[in-house]
Amino acid sequence: MQVINTIAQLQDILVSERAKGMSIGLVPTMGALHEGHASLVRKSVSENDITVVSIFLNPTQFNDPKDLERYPRTLESDCAILEECGAQIAFAPSVGEIYPEPDTRRFSYPPTDSVMEGARRPGHFNGVCQIVSKLFMITDPDRAYFGEKDYQQIAVIRRMVEDLKFRVDIIPCPVIREADGLAMSSRNTLLAPDEKAIAPNIYRILKESKSLGLTVSETREWVVCNINEIPGLEVEYYSIVDGDTLADIEDWSDSASVVGCITVYCGKTPIRLIDHIRYK
Ligand code: AMP
Numbered sequence: 001m002q003v004i005n006t007i008a009q010l011q012d013i014l015v016s017e018r019a020k021g022m023s024i025g026l027v028p029t030m031g032a033l034h035e036g037h038a039s040l041v042r043k044s045v046s047e048n049d050i051t052v053v054s055i056f057l058n059p060t061q062f063n064d065p066k067d068l069e070r071y072p073r074t075l076e077s078d079c080a081i082l083e084e085c086g087a088q089i090a091f092a093p094s095v096g097e098i099y100p101e102p103d104t105r106r107f108s109y110p111p112t113d114s115v116m117e118g119a120r121r122p123g124h125f126n127g128v129c130q131i132v133s134k135l136f137m138i139t140d141p142d143r144a145y146f147g148e149k150d151y152q153q154i155a156v157i158r159r160m161v162e163d164l165k166f167r168v169d170i171i172p173c174p175v176i177r178e179a180d181g182l183a184m185s186s187r188n189t190l191l192a193p194d195e196k197a198i199a200p201n202i203y204r205i206l207k208e209s210k211s212l213g214l215t216v217s218e219t220r221e222w223v224v225c226n227i228n229e230i231p232g233l234e235v236e237y238y239s240i241v242d243g244d245t246l247a248d249i250e251d252w253s254d255s256a257s258v259v260g261c262i263t264v265y266c267g268k269t270p271i272r273l274i275d276h277i278r279y280k
Pocket of ligand 1: 036
């Protein structure tokens with residue numbers, strides 16, 4: 001596997017591979033890789049001739065500087081994981097390489113980017129669109145792989161691809177979980193052992209909420225109450241939405257695709273955990 005740090009070097013390689021008829025898969029990441037990322041990389045490797053995994057802690061998508069500061073950085077072990085998954089290229093540019101000038105572009109795709117995480121993390125999805133659009137322009141991939149772990153992110157990126165006419169297939173990949181049900185996340189390494197022990201209750205309660213036979217608003221309330229009853233967990237929001245537009249629904253029959261998206265504060269720091277459940 002080659003580790004590349006500059007755009008020029010990456011483009012030289014990709015232009016020549018494409019001329020040979022090779023297909024290109026892109027997996028954008030912020031590093032601190034785990035089995036969730038590895039599942040995306042393996043899928044890309046199985047579907048493309050060349051898999052490029054970007055490792056870039058994108059500052060423009062962090063609305064909280066403390067979150068950026070404490071984000072884990074593990075480039076060496078990341079490269080070992082990518083090598084083992086069979087990726088051909090790790091692209092690990094510096095911030096100056098990606099943003100030689102401040103990125104002043106503005107993206108707006110409501111309601112996908114204005115509800116839930118978009119409402120609580122101002123500028124977050126704008127930053128996501130800035131980096132993902134740059135990565136698409138740099139690599140011109142045939143396919144790009146994103147985890148459903150960040151359910152809302154995929155909906156926003158689909159809108160951006162439609163808007164800017166990128167010729168790329170967006171491939172959503174299922175959430176990879178720990179054996180206890182906790183969605184794998186780079187931020188999980190920041191959880192103390194007692195916090196890690198209570199965090200799996202989030203998914204357990206989401207799963208239980210599928211079989212209660214309650215209305216949408218009763219289900220929402222039931223989930224929030226049950227999670228908040230657990231000391232150390234506090235729900236920031238729980239939204240039950242149309243799976244494509246992410247607009248709130250009032251009744252189960254309002255949409256053919258219904259998803260519940262949650263953000264929970266865990267522990268004293270606290271660490272913000274996100275998860276979701278598909279109702280239909
Ligand atoms: P991140 O490094 O957190 O930006 O994540 C990079 C990509 O990996 C995103 O598309 C995430 O949705 C995806 N990802 C992160 N955690 C998981 C997981 N547990 N299961 C599946 N995909 C994941």
